[in-house]
Amino acid sequence: MIVRSAVLGQRAGAVAPSDQIVFGGLGIGARGAHDLGKLLDMRQARFVAVCDVRNERREAVKSMVDRKYGNHDCRMYDDQYALLARKDIDAVLIATGDRWHTPLAILAAQHGKDVYCEKPCSMSMEESWALADAFRRYNRIYQAGCQRRNGANFELCKELLKSGALGRLQTLYANVGPSVNWPPVPSRDWLAAEQLPARQILDWDRWLGPAPWRPYHPEYVRGGWRNFYDFHGGGILEWGSHTVDLCQWAAELDDTQPVEYEPVGANTGPYQVLAKYANGVNLVMRDDGWDGSLNTGSCSFRIEGDLGWVETGDNTVIASSPNIKPLLRPTESAGLALVNHIGELLRSIKTRQLPRASAAAAANSHIVCHAAFIAFQRGRKLTWDPAKREFTNDDIANRMRSRALREPWRV
Amino acid sequence: MQQTTQPRPAIQAEKPKPPLPPAGFQEGGIATMDAAALIRILTDAGAREFQKAKACQRIGELGAKEAVPALAALLPHERLSSYARYGLEPIADPSADEALRSGMSRLKGNLLVGVINSIGKRRDAMAGPALARLIYGADPDVARAAAAALGSIGGLSSMKEIQIALSKTGGMTKMAVAGAGLVCAERLLAEGQREQALTLYASLSTAGIPQPARLAAMSGIIREETSIGRPR
Numbered sequence: 220m221i222v223r224s225a226v227l228g229q230r231a232g233a234v235a236p237s238d239q240i241v242f243g244g245l246g247i248g249a250r251g252a253h254d255l256g257k258l259l260d261m262r263q264a265r266f267v268a269v270c271d272v273r274n275e276r277r278e279a280v281k282s283m284v285d286r287k288y289g290n291h292d293c294r295m296y297d298d299q300y301a302l303l304a305r306k307d308i309d310a311v312l313i314a315t316g317d318r319w320h321t322p323l324a325i326l327a328a329q330h331g332k333d334v335y336c337e338k339p340c341s342m343s344m345e346e347s348w349a350l351a352d353a354f355r356r357y358n359r360i361y362q363a364g365c366q367r368r369n370g371a372n373f374e375l376c377k378e379l380l381k382s383g384a385l386g387r388l389q390t391l392y393a394n395v396g397p398s399v400n401w402p403p404v405p406s407r408d409w410l411a412a413e414q415l416p417a418r419q420i421l422d423w424d425r426w427l428g429p430a431p432w433r434p435y436h437p438e439y440v441r442g443g444w445r446n447f448y449d450f451h452g453g454g455i456l457e458w459g460s461h462t463v464d465l466c467q468w469a470a471e472l473d474d475t476q477p478v479e480y481e482p483v484g485a486n487t488g489p490y491q492v493l494a495k496y497a498n499g500v501n502l503v504m505r506d507d508g509w510d511g512s513l514n515t516g517s518c519s520f521r522i523e524g525d526l527g528w529v530e531t532g533d534n535t536v537i538a539s540s541p542n543i544k545p546l547l548r549p550t551e552s553a554g555l556a557l558v559n560h561i562g563e564l565l566r567s568i569k570t571r572q573l574p575r576a577s578a579a580a581a582a583n584s585h586i587v588c589h590a591a592f593i594a595f596q597r598g599r600k601l602t603w604d605p606a607k608r609e610f611t612n613d614d615i616a617n618r619m620r621s622r623a624l625r626e627p628w629r630v
Numbered sequence: 631m632q633q634t635t636q637p638r639p640a641i642q643a644e645k646p647k648p649p650l651p652p653a654g655f656q657e658g659g660i661a662t663m664d665a666a667a668l669i670r671i672l673t674d675a676g677a678r679e680f681q682k683a684k685a686c687q688r689i690g691e692l693g694a695k696e697a698v699p700a701l702a703a704l705l706p707h708e709r710l711s712s713y714a715r716y717g718l719e720p721i722a723d724p725s726a727d728e729a730l731r732s733g734m735s736r737l738k739g740n741l742l743v744g745v746i747n748s749i750g751k752r753r754d755a756m757a758g759p760a761l762a763r764l765i766y767g768a769d770p771d772v773a774r775a776a777a778a779a780l781g782s783i784g785g786l787s788s789m790k791e792i793q794i795a796l797s798k799t800g801g802m803t804k805m806a807v808a809g810a811g812l813v814c815a816e817r818l819l820a821e822g823q824r825e826q827a828l829t830l831y832a833s834l835s836t837a838g839i840p841q842p843a844r845l846a847a848m849s850g851i852i853r854e855e856t857s858i859g860r861p862r
Contacts, residue, residue, distance in 0.1 A: 329809055410652075623713075626712055
């Protein structure tokens with residue numbers, strides 16, 4: 220028998236199929252396709268199946284994958300259970316709308332799969348806890364799509380804090396985006412009912428999934444679901460899942476949350492939520508610094524110590540106090556953060572070592588965002604006990620820690 | 631030290647505005663109504679589906695126990711049942727548990743699954759015997775939900791029912807029962823019932839248990855046996 224050298228992994232750079240991590244995808248849209256594009260470039264990974272409630276999305280992903288691999292092998296599913304039942308699939312890429320993120324990730328863990336999941340990773344505090352519990356319970360690898368944790372400019376800022384160059388940490392700033400698009404508190408309204416497409420084109424019931432029922436409108440499906448409370452956690456969760464996450468990671472506060480949350484400003488913006496950790500460190504979630512005078516770009520964050528400060532974002536430029544400038548060095552282009560991130564995922568799956576954006580870390584950073592979101596809705600300063608997992612001064616806020624999921628879904 | 635620069639307010643690029651909701655689908659004043667006014671919406675035969683949906687959600691935030699009968703009346707409603715549970719789940723009063731248990735005997739299919747999920751979330755131990763029976767019913771989705779709820783409720787009674795069900799179920803239901811066992815074991819550990827938790831983990835580590843749960847149970851044993859804080 221003649222066996223091609225590539226099959227044995229003997230060609231330069233080739234990976235034997237038995238050493239490849241086999242992926243499936245659940246709900247791959249525009250952002251998911253970006254992730255998938257990077258994953259398809261990785262020789263250690265192989266993508267074999269996609270599941271979506273939208274026919275056009277299934278076809279588009281299959282076409283993208285088959286074109287890349289030069290075959291017709293990518294299988295399409297409209298039922299997540301069918302994809303998850305495949306024993307040859309090791310891991311799944313989840314890039315649905317937010318409402319599906321936690322339920323699907325937990326289902327995947329229960330089926331023994333490792334997971335890459337886009338952010339925001341949860342719709343409530345309760346989902347965040349359930350997510351962390353499930354991945355610890357099933358001993359599965361989960362990596363949130365918080366790729367900036369693997370971005371060189373963000374890493375350098377963390378390193379400068381850890382080295383002591385910035386002095387004692389005083390305040391972290393997380394930019395939570397332009398409120399003109401996604402204000403902190405989204406709408407609870409519904410759009411007018413429109414004619415449902417045929418089920419084979421769009422399965423509206425499955426599209427809604429765990430979210431409460433509402434009549435169909437194509438705007439939701441086109442991406443307009445954001446800014447509706449039943450599908451979205453508003454600007455704080457949307458952008459905080461990017462930048463609050465960075466603050467928690469950079470300050471090595473991944474295992475806790477602030478204990479105070481004070482909303483400032485109007486829902487139309489500009490607004491802030493002033494938070495404080497038990498150790499006295501401040502966390503300011505603000506929407507007034509995005510692409511501002513420092514030109515650090517979107518998803519920026521800032522670290523202030525008593526000796527100096529740094530701020531960086533997607534432009535990869537690091538702005539700093541004058542005394543820190545000699546310590547700065549050139550960083551990578553922003554696009555490499557996702558490449559590094561997916562590389563870390565593949566290493567984690569092989570070694571079973573937790574990635575930086577683990578389920579527990581993501582759960583904690585999302586709980587910070589949920590607490591700030593709830594404080595903004597309540598319009599008052601809230602105090603929070605991270606160990607007891609409860610607000611200590613507002614019963615209504617405590618009742619907002621979870622959302623009922625539409626039947627039959629649960630976490 | 632003095633901060634030398636602070637960013638100026640950003641110039642924000644605005645996205646195209648979405649369509650405006652019609653007047654009948656705007657929450658408006660419902661957002662600030664008190665419990666009595668919200669209950670009037672739920673009990674008003676002329677109120678629209680949208681108004682009732684929003685009233686349920688706001689009642690859940692208020693935690694108004696006087697709304698329980700009105701919320702319970704919506705549990706059989708195909709579109710509003712999940713909204714009714716949205717209202718019931720956060721109400722810290724036994725009447726909410728009673729309403730959900732009552733729903734278990736009245737509902738079928740997905741609506742029953744939803745009620746069972748809420749019971750599991752509230753960890754209502756009084757529902758245990760009824761949930762245990764449902765594991766062996768004809769509807770596999772109901773059976774799996776019942777198993778999951780038992781696991782979430784936890785305790786020795788649930789542990790016993792889960793161990794029995796491990797030997798009497800198969801396929802996806804057995805997978806759900808095993809998953810429930812893992813959750814139940816964690817509940818037992820949290821309550822200091824270590825030996826019982828380890829016994830349950832051992833049951834879940836045997837051949838015939840779906841592999842993800844079996845490996846998780848083994849991990850649970852290792853985690854517990856190697857924990858520094860465990861009693862010795």
